[in-house]
Amino acid sequence: MAFLPDLAATPRFGVNWTPRRRWFHAWQQIDVAEAEEDFAAIAGLGMDHVRIFPLWHLLQPNRTMIDPRSVDDVVAVVRAAGRQGLDVSVDALQGHLSSYEFLPSWIVTWHRRNIFTDPAVVAAERDLVTALAEALRDEPNAVGLTLGNELNQFADPSHPDPMPATADQVAAWCDQLLGAARRAWPEGHHVQCSDDKSWFLDPHPFQPELVTTAGDSTTIHSWAFGWVADALDGDVTRMSHFAEYLVCLAEFWCTDADRPIWLQEVGAPRPFVPEGRAAEFARATITNAIRHPQVRAVTWWCSHDVSTDLADYPPLEYSLGLIDAEGNVKDEGRAIAQLVAEVRDDGRPAGPTAGAVLELPGRTPSDRSATAPGGPLFRQWVDGAVAGSPPRLVGGRA
């Protein structure tokens, strides 16, 4: 089946699956029954899909070795989700997960190579994408591949071990990998994804043009922490428009009016969102986003809190689940479940009234920082959105 519904339909709702026990380390000795228990809890919230993150080094421990046992584990997990009525989107190259990075030994230290530009590495990545696509394409509840979670972080100079790549190199890399996915699995919904550096950092090589053209939808990762929370004065109401702002920015950059948007990651990070207001934030964030009909799917980050038995995550990562580490549904889990049920009953919320026109400098990568959190354009847009009418973003064509 197609992953994303038509414009007229209600959007899809899902979660990014963070295994309740052992976090993503569960993959190294997968327990399918435990996975299915998680999926049952997720389905119990009314979700229709999950995004899952097998680990690269397990799937492909050597440049020329894909471990069929680890690929089988992915298939087994997909089937477990299917038994609970969930569709599954699979990330191929992990990659970056909640500050931790899992790089196979064949691209680190003595074997250090660039994951975007080294031809032999890219060929191996293509092999893995192909192998996953071939293993999953006949699974009725598998919907497609994401190349990997926020791999763009590796390409940015802010990374501690950066793998520099130009925008052209990144685009060629995406093209190769998405092409491999498409060839092996023509019906799948295949995408790349990146964090908000793509929208806000002028020199960042993952550019809006790429994000709004590569793959089958524009993916958005909306994280209202750090500088974003600062720029929004830590005001939860204002923060609940941040995902919507990214949706509007994506529409601004996109030249294809029909291209769907997948809000692929969005969460309620403590303490930027205070504990007692997470449910309100979650409900408002999703409502504000899905009143834009291009948003065809929302995938919350994440299903389960990281257990405090595990060390060294940024503090906010421990509390992002809709379900806690003991398996109890949290306030925001209940709030989102209720919202999902309402939308399924009543349809998508009505779009906002048309706001004022907000002129952006233009549509070239070096115009990105003008729209960043903290700047006057951002503030003006949020003011309008909070007042009920998000400004329309317009600007010169590149």
Next chain:
Amino acid sequence: MAFLPDLAATPRFGVNWTPRRRWFHAWQQIDVAEAEEDFAAIAGLGMDHVRIFPLWHLLQPNRTMIDPRSVDDVVAVVRAAGRQGLDVSVDALQGHLSSYEFLPSWIVTWHRRNIFTDPAVVAAERDLVTALAEALRDEPNAVGLTLGNELNQFADPSHPDPMPATADQVAAWCDQLLGAARRAWPEGHHVQCSDDKSWFLDPHPFQPELVTTAGDSTTIHSWAFGWVADALDGDVTRMSHFAEYLVCLAEFWCTDADRPIWLQEVGAPRPFVPEGRAAEFARATITNAIRHPQVRAVTWWCSHDVSTDLADYPPLEYSLGLIDAEGNVKDEGRAIAQLVAEVRDDGRPAGPTAGAVLELPGRTPSDRSATAPGGPLFRQWVDGAVAGSPPRLVGGRA
């Protein structure tokens, strides 16, 4: 049982186990029957022990999480070796293996920390050593722990991502980890190990005093490639005395005349040792080493060739096995098996006749380079050894 025999007994012979299928990646989805098949082939060569290398990131995927499933895998492998009559020594922190390095995600990129000096990291390492010791101490064929394979490489400035540590810090680190092993498993034979930087590089923080005092034996890793082969004019006969030279150097540095030496790694690296002379080299190398009675065990590197299906190893790593990747015993496998049988029948070969006295500058770390391959002392020693009488190394006490 004690791992190392008394001075009077014949030495022990074993191999470093490189799983025939999937190399050390076998650990990520261990197949105990395949492991046992390897062990049967190893036992068939007359070996009495193996050294094994489970992977750190699987055993301890988070700083505060030791995966009991992966620890159970180690125990299952030890038992499989036991069924084939083999004792097992287990390396804890892998670490560095044939150019590939396996570092858990909690000490790389955004979580980069020093494995020798970061107190929280060292505490976690201690936890893992303790967990392995507790899991193994009651296994009748488990003999002890090595902290990890050649972790000293990470402490050297030549490493691409060095983790600097002073000699005092390294000594404290060893002390903590070996102490943990000793407390949890008092009867085990526990050691640290390092490559020949310890013997030859003046500034290297793993120093001869550490190597000849820490743990229950002095471990030697003898690799006659690169600069060593150059310094020996690529002459196989001369190269077959290199392990013996390290044994004599270890005796020179050691202040405890009773301390045993474990020749823990030695192999026949192509093309430095030509294919047709590997058997001769292996036989001569072991014979030359074990005529020194402090050498109580020899553990060949390695059991099985790396399959050429796996990419990017230094070329020499593909041909170090006593058994090839298809399971056929190689020339050097037969040669070593025959030698082992002879030594068991006839006893240890007679020691060399006393050679000339060779005065070394002294016994401080900054004297190390004077003994390095390529220098006149080294050449003089090898000349004497090849002529039948390895010079006695003497020198001022530090």
